[in-house]
Amino acid sequence: MPKLAFALFALILLGGLWGIYRTPPAPIVGGELELAEITPAASGNSPHLVAIQPWMRTRDYRSAATLEHRLDAYLSEARDAGLLASGSIVVMPEHIGTWLVAADAPAASFSAGTTTGAMTHLILANPLPFAAAFLRSNEADRMAAAVFRMRGDRMARDYQRVFAHLAERNAITLVGGSIVLPEPQVRDGRLIAGNGPLYNVSAVFHADGSIDPALVRKVHPIPDEAGFTAAATVDNLPVFDTPSGRLGVLICADSWHPDVYAALREGGAGIIAVPAYLQPSGVWDQPWGGYTTGWPDDVDPAVMARHTEGDAWMSYSLADRLFSTDARWGATAFMRGALWNLGSDGANILVAGDTAWIAGQLDGASISALPLPASRP
Numbered sequence: 001m002p003k004l005a006f007a008l009f010a011l012i013l014l015g016g017l018w019g020i021y022r023t024p025p026a027p028i029v030g031g032e033l034e035l036a037e038i039t040p041a042a043s044g045n046s047p048h049l050v051a052i053q054p055w056m057r058t059r060d061y062r063s064a065a066t067l068e069h070r071l072d073a074y075l076s077e078a079r080d081a082g083l084l085a086s087g088s089i090v091v092m093p094e095h096i097g098t099w100l101v102a103a104d105a106p107a108a109s110f111s112a113g114t115t116t117g118a119m120t121h122l123i124l125a126n127p128l129p130f131a132a133a134f135l136r137s138n139e140a141d142r143m144a145a146a147v148f149r150m151r152g153d154r155m156a157r158d159y160q161r162v163f164a165h166l167a168e169r170n171a172i173t174l175v176g177g178s179i180v181l182p183e184p185q186v187r188d189g190r191l192i193a194g195n196g197p198l199y200n201v202s203a204v205f206h207a208d209g210s211i212d213p214a215l216v217r218k219v220h221p222i223p224d225e226a227g228f229t230a231a232a233t234v235d236n237l238p239v240f241d242t243p244s245g246r247l248g249v250l251i252c253a254d255s256w257h258p259d260v261y262a263a264l265r266e267g268g269a270g271i272i273a274v275p276a277y278l279q280p281s282g283v284w285d286q287p288w289g290g291y292t293t294g295w296p297d298d299v300d301p302a303v304m305a306r307h308t309e310g311d312a313w314m315s316y317s318l319a320d321r322l323f324s325t326d327a328r329w330g331a332t333a334f335m336r337g338a339l340w341n342l343g344s345d346g347a348n349i350l351v352a353g354d355t356a357w358i359a360g361q362l363d364g365a366s367i368s369a370l371p372l373p374a375s376r377p
Contacts, residue, residue, distance in 0.1 A: 035055075168209030171207045181198065201215045234260055247269060272327045278345045287305075
């Protein structure tokens, strides 16, 4: 009997310790926005195309609520600057939703020095769900795929909640950056994760907080994503109706390829938004490493030696390729900051008419904007 009592006590103790280990850290909200630059509003009450380049920290993903609070602070700055008039379109950066994979993870995930360490603690806190997801994953990077598949339902719910709130609160069209989800779809107004391949996707949220039923899937994943995300087809690239015109969305590397611009031109896009994420830190001024997603026929590989990374973004991405469409306005929004051991680089790029320019600050957060025509009735 004493042995049985001891065994029961040990099980209770271990269960309690495991429960403590699995407890997420207390949310931390607020803190310096690192906002280095904000574009002043055009005269009058014009709608704007706004690129938000936030400075993100690991702690901003402790919960969906902390992420919403952080992003709302940037939107408040844009609103106070007069940039969020009726008809404004706001672009968030690539992968701004992806790190919701860590929301409500154990405290150890947020004190880990690397993303690998953070995900290891997430796995240890959820061994059975991870094992089930691992058995259903056959991607090259099976571990990463299993983590995102395990968290897919929760991530889809949190992502929609955060960005729907932000869009409705500010009465804007919001391009919700991007998020990695398994076979996502919008059903009856709700974003849900499926059971198929993982995609890097972007959703557009309307001014009433509703999510558009059409999702943008990345067509040209970079090598770091290709191990666990699938490539979409250009045939399914949507164009969205907004109060300020037809909107096309291209996720980061897609903005370097002519096939996607042809699809947006066919869809009648007059405005193009590009959520982007660039690594590592300091790469913007370094020699360009060339396309990692396959060279398009209209770019000679010999030009690689003549460009920095920043030059290449201006020469072969939205800043130049928008002119191959009927679109007149475009914006690329980069994510900055330091998430675990991940660096970041880039600066917002704006295009209006036949002019393109770098609008953001490299070493901080930026809110960059250009005026759009008055909203349609």
